[in-house]
Amino acid sequence: MVGRKLLVNGRGSTILGVMPPGFQYPGESEMWVPLVFSPQDLTARGSHGLEVLARIRKDLSLEQARADLGAVARGMIEEVTSYHYAQVNFAWISIPLLEEMVAGVSRALWVLMGAVGLVLLIACVNVANLLLARASARERELAVRTALGAGRARLVRQMLTESVLLAMAGGLTGLLLARWGVRGLVAMAAASFPRVAETEIDPWMLAFTLAVSLGTGLLFGLAPAFRASGAVTGESLKEGGRGASAGMSSERLRRALVAVEVALSLILLAGAGLLMKSFLRLMNVDGGFRADRVLTMHVSLPLAKYPQPAQWRAFYRDLLDRFRKLPGVEAAGAVSALPLTALGGSGTTTVDSPAVPADKASFEADWRPATPGFFQALGIPLLRGRYLDERDTDTAAPVAVIDETMASTYWPNDNPIGQRLKLGGAQSRNPWMTVVGVVRHVRNRTLEEPSRATVSWAYDQRPFPSLAVAIRSARDPRALAGTVQRLVLELDPDQPVYRIRTMDDIVAESVARRKLAITLLTIFAGVALALAAVGIYGVMSYFVQQRVHELGIRMALGAGRAQLMRLVIGQGVAITLAGIVAGLAGSIALTRFIRGMLFSVPPSDAPTFTMVAGALALVAVAASYIPARRAASLDPMAALRQE
Numbered sequence: 001m002v003g004r005k006l007l008v009n010g011r012g013s014t015i016l017g018v019m020p021p022g023f024q025y026p027g028e029s030e031m032w033v034p035l036v037f038s039p040q041d042l043t044a045r046g047s048h049g050l051e052v053l054a055r056i057r058k059d060l061s062l063e064q065a066r067a068d069l070g071a072v073a074r075g076m077i078e079e080v081t082s083y084h085y086a087q088v089n090f091a092w093i094s095i096p097l098l099e100e101m102v103a104g105v106s107r108a109l110w111v112l113m114g115a116v117g118l119v120l121l122i123a124c125v126n127v128a129n130l131l132l133a134r135a136s137a138r139e140r141e142l143a144v145r146t147a148l149g150a151g152r153a154r155l156v157r158q159m160l161t162e163s164v165l166l167a168m169a170g171g172l173t174g175l176l177l178a179r180w181g182v183r184g185l186v187a188m189a190a191a192s193f194p195r196v197a198e199t200e201i202d203p204w205m206l207a208f209t210l211a212v213s214l215g216t217g218l219l220f221g222l223a224p225a226f227r228a229s230g231a232v233t234g235e236s237l238k239e240g241g242r243g244a245s246a247g248m249s250s251e252r253l254r255r256a257l258v259a260v261e262v263a264l265s266l267i268l269l270a271g272a273g274l275l276m277k278s279f280l281r282l283m284n285v286d287g288g289f290r291a292d293r294v295l296t297m298h299v300s301l302p303l304a305k306y307p308q309p310a311q312w313r314a315f316y317r318d319l320l321d322r323f324r325k326l327p328g329v330e331a332a333g334a335v336s337a338l339p340l341t342a343l344g345g346s347g348t349t350t351v352d353s354p355a356v357p358a359d360k361a362s363f364e365a366d367w368r369p370a371t372p373g374f375f376q377a378l379g380i381p382l383l384r385g386r387y388l389d390e391r392d393t394d395t396a397a398p399v400a401v402i403d404e405t406m407a408s409t410y411w412p413n414d415n416p417i418g419q420r421l422k423l424g425g426a427q428s429r430n431p432w433m434t435v436v437g438v439v440r441h442v443r444n445r446t447l448e449e450p451s452r453a454t455v456s457w458a459y460d461q462r463p464f465p466s467l468a469v470a471i472r473s474a475r476d477p478r479a480l481a482g483t484v485q486r487l488v489l490e491l492d493p494d495q496p497v498y499r500i501r502t503m504d505d506i507v508a509e510s511v512a513r514r515k516l517a518i519t520l521l522t523i524f525a526g527v528a529l530a531l532a533a534v535g536i537y538g539v540m541s542y543f544v545q546q547r548v549h550e551l552g553i554r555m556a557l558g559a560g561r562a563q564l565m566r567l568v569i570g571q572g573v574a575i576t577l578a579g580i581v582a583g584l585a586g587s588i589a590l591t592r593f594i595r596g597m598l599f600s601v602p603p604s605d606a607p608t609f610t611m612v613a614g615a616l617a618l619v620a621v622a623a624s625y626i627p628a629r630r631a632a633s634l635d636p637m638a639a640l641r642q643e
Contacts, residue, residue: 001018002017008031009302010304062094062096073090107593108517111517112517115520118264121264122264125535128221128224129254130538131221133539134224155225160217164217164221167214167221168213188516193516251543254539255575258535259575260579262575262576262620263579263586264528264586265525265532266580266583266584266587267583271587271590271594273611273612274591274598275517275521276518278598279515279518282448282514282599282600283511285443285447287339287340287507288403288440292503292504293475294377294379294504295477295478295480295484295500295501297499297501299466299488300465301465301495305494309463313394315492319488319491320333326484329473329474330376331373331471332470333376333378333469333470334469335467335470336464336466337368337468339442340444340507348365348423349363349365349424349455350422350428351406354414355410361426362425362426365406365455366444367457369463370456370458371388371459372387372388372390374388379472382439383440384407385437386436388458396461398431398433398458398462399457401436401439402454403441403455404439405453417437418434423455433457441454446510447510468499469484484497485500517597532579536575536576537626540571540572540624540628544627561632565629569628571624572624573620573624576620584613
């Protein structure tokens with residue numbers, strides 16, 4: 001490819017180099033061209049649209065570089081303040097590139113890693129509990145081995161070998177399933193997490209899985225192995241089958257382990273519940289627009305082919321007219337940047353308002369040049385005055401539409417319609433624009449936070465070559481995608497159209513990272529809940545199995561089936577309640593780590609904790625019900641005869 005020609009923005013370009021496979025620049029860049037500054041660019045202080053990457057000298061620290069940049073910034077503040085005749089404040093923020101890339105995902109990744117660890121811990125506790133029960137049932141077997149000369153070390157080694165083999169078999173099965181799991185994760189997270197496409201099963205992952213499997217097998221097999229080997233006595237041989245019944249200490253340990261499972265499950269369920277509640281509240285936030293039935297696309301006119309603003313106006317006017325004539329199209333318009341895309345410009349804006357002191361009259365605002373029909377296409381409500389329309393041509397008096405935030409801030413006691421504002425500082429030579437309308441505040445960057453005050457001016461009066469087009473349709477907007485591309489090519493066969501997607505897709509992409517974290521955490525919480533149910537069921541089943549004789553005596557003394565069911569279910573609920581109490585305390589302590597991922601929900605949200613605790617209690621009742629039914633269906637005479 002090196003040396004070949006490309007047509008870039010209407011100009012011929014030569015390919016100088018190709019980046020290596022797997023290279024991913026922070027952002028969406030796929031091609032780089034030289035950035036050339038004019039003398040005016042080098043002296044302009046109002047344009048903040050560039051990102052600077054710098055490699056710090058080896059003999060300097062990041063803190064020293066930040067101090068140097070701070071000194072330069074203070075000098076620039078003095079220069080810009082003298083130009084604006086008002087106090088201006090800004091800073092240069094220096095962030096390590098890796099930190100910049102993962103800034104929005106690092107907390108979510110750590111939370112998900114913690115959730116994975118909790119699920120693994122719950123599974124290991126469950127297996128340890130089952131191994132304890134199995135060891136109690138094998139007490140007579142171990143006593144025979146001891147009588148035949150096996151020492152305690154050999155018994156421990158045997159049981160540890162069994163637990164390690166079990167853990168390794170589970171790890172191997174997990175690796176086999178991980179092939180599909182990794183593919184699904186990459187597909188889900190492709191648009192949400194940086195460099196996730198590089199995720200694969202590599203030797204490091206194999207080694208990690210081996211180490212975790214071996215470690216968990218040894219760690220969680222130790223307690224059952226030592227307890228079983230230490231409980232072997234001569235009485236175990238004498239008592240026969242009855243000697244296999246567990247002692248009180250062993251039973252207490254198993255119940256404690258189940259309570260630990262319940263507590264850990266509650267922590268995961270509480271985290272998932274808080275994030276789910278946050279997500280639902282976020283999706284109910286009024287973004288200031290209606291996303292349904294809107295198709296969007298981007299068009300960027302190359303300056304080599306369209307050098308004059310008059311050509312830009314003519315192209316977009318003709319294009320939007322064609323779109324509006326399509327069957328089913330209700331409105332069509334264009335703007336410099338769509339909501340929730342984190343794009344678009346901003347700059348110093350000055351208002352002429354008696355309610356604002358002179359030193360507060362210049363401020364930073366979002367700038368959005370818009371064509372007639374844009375506000376209608378996105379369903380942005382008009383609160384006062386009128387929308388931009390066909391009267392607002394390049395020869396008409398300059399006009400603007402502002403949002404309710406700007407209106408309430410700078411004209412709190414006056415009607416903003418007819419008031420004046422301009423782009424730039426107080427000394428700017430830009431013309432004053434008359435406010436002709438006030439619209440709902442639109443969240444331009446994220447749904448979580450309101451944007452800055454926004455001013456939208458008539459596109460024809462200050463045009464741009466690149467615009468995002470929005471088309472509101474009476475039916476599924478995706479059906480228009482092919483047609484709108486064809487109409488663009490009819491106007492200019494060489495003009496590309498890109499980022500064709502619905503507004504619903506844009507909203508979904510803006511919350512995709514949060515949604516993925518919630519989905520994965522909910523899956524982990526569901527697995528934890530299932531493991532807790534299995535643990536409760538196992539303990540209650542073992543309880544019934546080991547106390548058949550006792551239950552027969554209770555029935556012989558007059559206990560009814562309902563009483564036996566209450567006894568068994570009560571045992572399960574008691575264990576669960578102990579775990580719930582511990583889990584609530586742990587949840588309150590640990591949910592603070594997801595505070596930054598919550599929206600309009602406190603980390604100690606009582607309704608969420610109450611709902612999660614109630615769900616766990618219901619699971620405990622359900623898991624105890626089958627063993628309780630088994631206990632209630634025992635034949636009293638057969639139970640009394642059992643040893």
